[in-house]
Amino acid sequence: MEKAYVPQEVEDRLYQKWLNNQCFSGKIDPSKPSYSIVIPPPNVTGVLTMGHVLNTTIQDILARRSRQEGKSVLWLPGTDHAGIATQTKVEQSLAKSGKSRQELGRGNFLEHAAAWRDKHGGIILKQLQKLGCSCDWERNVHTLDEDYSKAVVDAFVKLYNRGYVYRGQRMVNWCPASLTALSDEEVIMKPQKGFLYKIRYNILETPGAYVEVSTTRPETIVGDVALAIHPEDPRWVTLKGKHVLRPINPKAIPIVADEAVQRDFGTGVLKITPAHDKLDFEIAKRHDLPILEILNPDGTLNKQAGPNYEGMERFAARKIIAKNLDDEGMLIESEPYENKVGFSERADVPIEPRLSEQWFLQYPRVEEAKKAVKDGHIRFFPKRWEKTYLHWLDNIQDWCISRQLWWGHRIPVWYRKGSIRSDSKNWHISTTPPKDIHNWEQDEDVLDTWASSWLWPLATLGWPDEDAMEKKGLDYFYPTSALVTGPDIIFFWVARMIMAGLEFRGMEKRKDMSLSESDIAKRIPFNDVYFTGIIRDADGRKMSKSLGNSPDPLELIAKYGADGLRHGIMSIAPKGQDIRFSEERIEQGRNFCNKLWNVCRFRQMSGGPKDNSIIDLILLRVQGDQITKDDQAILLRLAETLDEVERLYEAYEFNSVLHTIYHFFWTDFCDWYIEISKPRMNDSQAKETCLAVQDLCIRQILLLLHPYTPFITEELWATLGYSNGKSIQGVSPGKGDAFIKSLSNLGLNLDSNTLGNVSRIRELITHLRALKAERHLSNNKKVEFLFIGNESDEKMVQENESSILAMVGGAALKKTDTAPSGLPASITPLGTFFLDLSSGVDLESERKRLTKDAKSLEGIIRGIETKLSNPSFVDKAPEQVVAGAKKQLADNQAKLKETKEALQALQ
RNA sequence: GGACGGCUAGCUCAGUUGGUUAGAGCAACUGGUUUACACCCAGUAGGUCACAGGUUCGAGUCCUGUGUCGUCCA
Numbered sequence: 001m002e003k004a005y006v007p008q009e010v011e012d013r014l015y016q017k018w019l020n021n022q023c024f025s026g027k028i029d030p031s032k033p034s035y036s037i038v039i040p041p042p043n044v045t046g047v048l049t050m051g052h053v054l055n056t057t058i059q060d061i062l063a064r065r066s067r068q069e070g071k072s073v074l075w076l077p078g079t080d081h082a083g084i085a086t087q088t089k090v091e092q093s094l095a096k097s098g099k100s101r102q103e104l105g106r107g108n109f110l111e112h113a114a115a116w117r118d119k120h121g122g123i124i125l126k127q128l129q130k131l132g133c134s135c136d137w138e139r140n141v142h143t144l145d146e147d148y149s150k151a152v153v154d155a156f157v158k159l160y161n162r163g164y165v166y167r168g169q170r171m172v173n174w175c176p177a178s179l180t181a182l183s184d185e186e187v188i189m190k191p192q193k194g195f196l197y198k199i200r201y202n203i204l205e206t207p208g209a210y211v212e213v214s215t216t217r218p219e220t221i222v223g224d225v226a227l228a229i230h231p232e233d234p235r236w237v238t239l240k241g242k243h244v245l246r247p248i249n250p251k252a253i254p255i256v257a258d259e260a261v262q263r264d265f266g267t268g269v270l271k272i273t274p275a276h277d278k279l280d281f282e283i284a285k286r287h288d289l290p291i292l293e294i295l296n297p298d299g300t301l302n303k304q305a306g307p308n309y310e311g312m313e314r315f316a317a318r319k320i321i322a323k324n325l326d327d328e329g330m331l332i333e334s335e336p337y338e339n340k341v342g343f344s345e346r347a348d349v350p351i352e353p354r355l356s357e358q359w360f361l362q363y364p365r366v367e368e369a370k371k372a373v374k375d376g377h378i379r380f381f382p383k384r385w386e387k388t389y390l391h392w393l394d395n396i397q398d399w400c401i402s403r404q405l406w407w408g409h410r411i412p413v414w415y416r417k418g419s420i421r422s423d424s425k426n427w428h429i430s431t432t433p434p435k436d437i438h439n440w441e442q443d444e445d446v447l448d449t450w451a452s453s454w455l456w457p458l459a460t461l462g463w464p465d466e467d468a469m470e471k472k473g474l475d476y477f478y479p480t481s482a483l484v485t486g487p488d489i490i491f492f493w494v495a496r497m498i499m500a501g502l503e504f505r506g507m508e509k510r511k512d513m514s515l516s517e518s519d520i521a522k523r524i525p526f527n528d529v530y531f532t533g534i535i536r537d538a539d540g541r542k543m544s545k546s547l548g549n550s551p552d553p554l555e556l557i558a559k560y561g562a563d564g565l566r567h568g569i570m571s572i573a574p575k576g577q578d579i580r581f582s583e584e585r586i587e588q589g590r591n592f593c594n595k596l597w598n599v600c601r602f603r604q605m606s607g608g609p610k611d612n613s614i615i616d617l618i619l620l621r622v623q624g625d626q627i628t629k630d631d632q633a634i635l636l637r638l639a640e641t642l643d644e645v646e647r648l649y650e651a652y653e654f655n656s657v658l659h660t661i662y663h664f665f666w667t668d669f670c671d672w673y674i675e676i677s678k679p680r681m682n683d684s685q686a687k688e689t690c691l692a693v694q695d696l697c698i699r700q701i702l703l704l705l706h707p708y709t710p711f712i713t714e715e716l717w718a719t720l721g722y723s724n725g726k727s728i729q730g731v732s733p734g735k736g737d738a739f740i741k742s743l744s745n746l747g748l749n750l751d752s753n754t755l756g757n758v759s760r761i762r763e764l765i766t767h768l769r770a771l772k773a774e775r776h777l778s779n780n781k782k783v784e785f786l787f788i789g790n791e792s793d794e795k796m797v798q799e800n801e802s803s804i805l806a807m808v809g810g811a812a813l814k815k816t817d818t819a820p821s822g823l824p825a826s827i828t829p830l831g832t833f834f835l836d837l838s839s840g841v842d843l844e845s846e847r848k849r850l851t852k853d854a855k856s857l858e859g860i861i862r863g864i865e866t867k868l869s870n871p872s873f874v875d876k877a878p879e880q881v882v883a884g885a886k887k888q889l890a891d892n893q894a895k896l897k898e899t900k901e902a903l904q905a906l907q
Numbered sequence: 908g909g910a911c912g913g914c915u916a917g918c919u920c921a922g923u924u925g926g927u928u929a930g931a932g933c934a935a936c937u938g939g940u941u942u943a944c945a946c947c948c949a950g951u952a953g954g955u956c957a958c959a960g961g962u963u964c965g966a967g968u969c970c971u972g973u974g975u976c977g978u979c980c981a
Contacts, residue, residue: 004946189981340981384911388979391910395980487979534978564946571932572919577912578977580919584933591946602943659921659931671948678942766950773938773950780941809941809949860928873964881926881965888927 001604001719005597007561010715015129023729024134026074028473035066036074036477038457039135040485040493044079044142045086045120048127050535050543050581051486053553054573057566057708058532058654059484060133064707065649066481067134068732074477075134076460077125078141081117083449084178084346087407090116106406106444113407127554132562132710139472141460143452144409147468151459152409152452153431155504160429162503163511164362165401167422171278172400174354176299176314177347180404181358183448184397185491187342187351196337197322198266200330201227201244204252211236211244212332214266216339217273218325219317221248222305223294226272228283231257233268247330248321249306256287278353295352314352357422359402359411359445365502366393368515372498377521381530381652382575385487392491401451408446417441454496457525458504478505483526486534494529501525530652533578543581556586563709564590570658570708575651592662593712596705599670600716603694606681610695613724618695619746626689628680630803632750633758634673634693635743637664638700639736639750645704646735661704669697672762679806695720703733760829761800767826768808771835775824782811786820788898789831797830825850825902832898834905843906850903857896864889 037059063075090113091101101109159165172181197218203209224246229236243252260283261270274284275293294305301309301317309317325331342351370393372378373386380386414434419426428434457480462468505523535543543550556565568589573579612618641664648657680686699722706713706728717728794815801813823834824846864885867873874882
């Protein structure tokens with residue numbers, strides 16, 4: 001074996017082997033329980049980020065752990081076509097060569113975009129393989145695949161036929177950069193600094209009188225059709241029914257009273273621009289006001305804004321109109337003001353509320369979606385996200401699902417040529433085009449990307465095609481076992497998948513009929529949802545390309561190995577908490593792998609490879625009379641670790657799982673067991689048993705670690721003779737009691753008392769080491785100790801003398817009856833020990849140290865005494881707590897007595 | 908404005924249903940070429956658990972309020 005672990009020599013070779021042996025293929029096997037995960041599909045042209053590393057490592061851990069447990073596992077990978085994002089990128093690349101998509105035309109553009117996708121796409125999948133992800137690559141799905149596209153179209157038609165889809169002229173979020181409508185979820189509210197303008201509107205019926213109106217958007221004045229006041233606002237009672245003159249493009253407009261007006265904003269008088277504000281639109285509808293559209297789709301002012309402003313960009317117009325108002329004395333004041341403005345998620349420009357005809361979806365199964373989570377059919381980890389989810393569903397609005405884009409699933413609606421599109425009589429809505437196609441034209445728009453990805457758990461498993469569903473195992477793998485994703489897409493994706501599952505899985509259920517409890521249980525797309533945290537940089541900032549603070553995972557893999565990266569990221573990812581990235585942790589991950597490698601290397605150096613392929617073969621090498629306390633203790637600790645890990649997995653506490661394994665491996669096994677067993681290597685009888693115990697421990701450690709660090713564990717599994725040609729992947733670490741039982745079946749019964757005894761010896765060793773280290777004596781300098789202790793302590797010390805001396809670097813442990821004078825002392829669980837120094841004891845500093853100890857002990861004792869003398873504590877506290885306190889008092893008093901005696905000896 | 912989360916050692920975080928002297932890793936400091944590992948070993952030091960009240964025999968843990976940072980929703 002190499003002196004250090006070299007991941008590069010192992011990773012690609014093993015991954016290829018796994019692929020060749022089809023280790024990751026999700027087989028439909030009714031003899032086994034199934035376990036399934038669908039990957040949150042990354043953008044097809046995306047590259048791996050640290051977020052993906054965290055997210056997919058967790059999924060891989062779940063998949064690999066489940067494979068070990070003997071389940072038939074499917075981890076289904078794929079990519080998303082990412083409508084706006086991809087189209088924008090393609091358009092940008094076209095723009096470089098001076099072309100626009102309009103010039104190319106729809107067909108050519110789509111060909112171009114598909115070629116672009118094929119060239120840049122799929123990189124991320126290769127990167128996931130580098131990370132070791134055990135996806136079933138044969139099943140890779142892309143949302144624009146033919147079958148998947150059929151599912152998307154089919155779902156739309158079903159929803160239309162079931163009465164959930166409608167077309168309507170509505171106020172939508174319009175992106176002036178991408179020239180498309182967006183859903184509410186794609187709008188991000190951001191605080192913006194601007195001005196609040198106070199503008200004068202003259203009252204026509206009362207010459208000389210005017211009202212003040214506050215607005216942040218003076219450019220919309222040209223679209224004003226009225227002013228509005230609250231009907232119960234005493235300040236404005238007299239205004240009802242009067243008119244004002246619009247200060248730009250002058251025109252008489254009425255004053256209306258409406259309860260939606262916010263009285264405490266500005267002066268309490270609102271200008272009404274129905275075409276460019278949602279609230280204004282509603283007020284206008286209630287009062288029969290005209291709708292005056294003044295903006296072009298790209299955000300410039302149109303003809304209706306008047307000749308002075310036509311063609312002007314919206315923010316330029318704002319400045320000019322404000323200035324013109326000021327020049328005419330109509331601007332009373334303007335003050336700096338911060339308000340929240342909606343921005344387009346993708347294009348990052350302010351959106352415009354705009355009246356437009358679009359396709360809308362009334363969400364299906366909203367109530368059942370709430371119930372599914374409330375009643376625990378779907379469990380959220382951490383649970384607190386349930387509240388966010390339910391709150392969104394409580395306030396849900398219809399979903400605008402049409403996008404004025406080309407890259408995506410074209411809406412399966414045809415309109416009779418030359419007819420009015422808003423009339424449903426002229427529609428053909430079907431998965432197949434009309435027969436007399438020449439009389440029809442298809443809707444130009446595509447569907448929102450999320451209106452395809454919300455079908456992900458269904459459509460990747462063959463839905464809605466019966467044959468495909470059977471072949472891909474929908475009945476076997478659905479509902480999927482767990483979903484691992486970030487909380488940022490809880491509305492975009494998680495909630496919608498739940499609704500889609502409830503609506504589409506199983507027989508059609510009429511809109512007005514709700515689903516039964518058992519229907520819900522069968523239809524949900526997943527049982528558990530694990531929300532990861534967001535990875536931040538060391539300063540707590542979100543990782544982003546523009547900040548350049550996102551490390552390249554592939555570089556990290558090259559530097560530290562895939563296992564190192566996985567180990568590092570998992571060690572810092574607490575459940576649902578944001579994560580601060582630091583490369584040091586990845587370095588620790590690599591160091592961990594190296595430690596593992598080396599302890600195995602050490603094992604190899606102690607004796608040639610054995611056939612370890614069956615656990616019983618290892619156990620047969622254990623000789624009953626050679627079993628030591630240390631053997632028993634490490635095996636007991638191992639059993640505890642197995643149980644603890646099991647419990648933590650159930651709670652999705654991934655970083656605690658790792659910490660538990662880490663502690664057992666590094667501290668219990670390497671630092672104590674291996675060290676204490678070194679002297680036993682000199683005795684051939686003892687050696688055989690000791691190595692067998694080592695082999696047992698290493699076996700379990702490799703199994704426990706395999707989900708986290710798959711490569712190195714697979715490699716070592718083979719190197720140390722556990723594999724017999726088979727992969728580690730199918731072997732389960734098992735539960736603690738089963739482990740103990742399998743030992744017991746072969747005659748190895750563990751005594752749980754050894755744990756306490758061994759830990760006292762460990763503590764003693766630590767004390768003795770400290771006595772030396774504080775005096776700068778090197779580890780290997782052999783020194784003698786004197787000690788005072790009772791009979792049982794003495795027995796324990798003598799029984800373990802050789803290993804204590806070996807661990808401490810001691811020459812002898814000598815029993816004495818009286819405290820030797822002038823020597824440094826330490827109070828241990830096995831008596832008072834003195835370091836036998838020939839010369840050079842600094843009495844003063846020794847006295848100081850022991851005095852400090854005595855003082856702290858006195859403080860503790862006082863505290864316990866106070867507690868015990870409090871009658872209400874003795875009365876009310878549980879018996880065992882009182883008994884515990886009494887024991888504690890006695891222990892500390894004994895320790896204090898010993899400390900004082902040692903102090904006395906220094907006088 | 909509402910909801911949720913964080914505030915514990917210099918840093919990053921553990922801390923189960925309230926019950927010994929609040930833990931770990933990293934960093935720091937001291938020492939070390941031990942039968943694997945310096946990507947290592949041994950040891951030392953470092954904390955009024957954000958603040959203020961309350962409940963309790965007992966609070967880092969439960970309750971109320973405040974501050975502060977962050978996220979989401981309006």
